[in-house]
Amino acid sequence: MSLRQFSKIINNNLFKNTKRKLIIDPNKLISCDRSTTYNYEGHGKTTATFIDEEFSKFLMVDSVNEFGFSFANGPFASGPIILFPSFIFQWKVKTIDDITPESLILFQMIEPRIELLILGIGHTKYWSAKSLNNLQKTLKQLTNLKIEIMPTRDAVTTYNFMLSDYRLIGGAFLPLPKEIDMKLIDSNKF
Incomplete structure (x- = not known):
């Protein structure tokens, strides 16, 4: 399996719901680029209280x-x-x-x-x-x-x-x- 095929499998399966892109460049380290959308955007969003x-x-x-x-x-x-x-x-x-x-x-x-x-x-x-x-x-x-x-x-x-x-x-x-x-x-x- 080539690096390109591996990248497509990870992109399509693991990060399908999170709308994240996995960027794999053989010359660079692996990094994750987050987009501005999130998994859940309906009513009753989870909140945190400090x-x-x-x-x-x-x-x-x-x-x-x-x-x-x-x-x-x-x-x-x-x-x-x-x-x-x-x-x-x-x-x-x-x-x-x-x-x-x-x-x-x-x-x-x-x-x-x-x-x-x-x-x-x-x-x-x-x-x-x-x-x-x-x-x-x-x-x-x-x-x-x-x-x-x-x-x-x-x-x-x-x-x-x-x-x-x-x-x-x-x-x-x-x-x-x-x-x-x-x-x-x-x-x-x-």
Whole structure:
């Protein structure tokens, strides 16, 4: 079989539907020349959505430290925050002892109702057992909210994961205490 016959077979069979031309010149390398037409040009063309563009409209937490929270799309919020997919609010609490049903009233009033409130309390080892028990008793009064309490690092990770799954969620986060942050850094040296 000659090179010319081989070229015709490839041109006629393999690229019939794609309307591409295979150019084979014995003196040059094989190259493929694309024309401007495509296989499928009917209704419902396939589209691609870039994930970065899709999630850029949501406020996803990028990092947390003792000063506050930085977000993947740019802003920085200092201190404790209340977070919804598109809004950030400063939260006027300093410790878990300041968390009351009144401090979480925004989550009860918002429509549509959120599926879950993720509460990041800094670091659990920082708070006394009595404070944690009081917080749990306080949160049991809020019967119309599902609340998950966890350390802030885990809480923001869970928030980001659920947000990327398009869930209706909210977050209330305390930043990490400075002493705890330093202990975590020191323990990673060894």
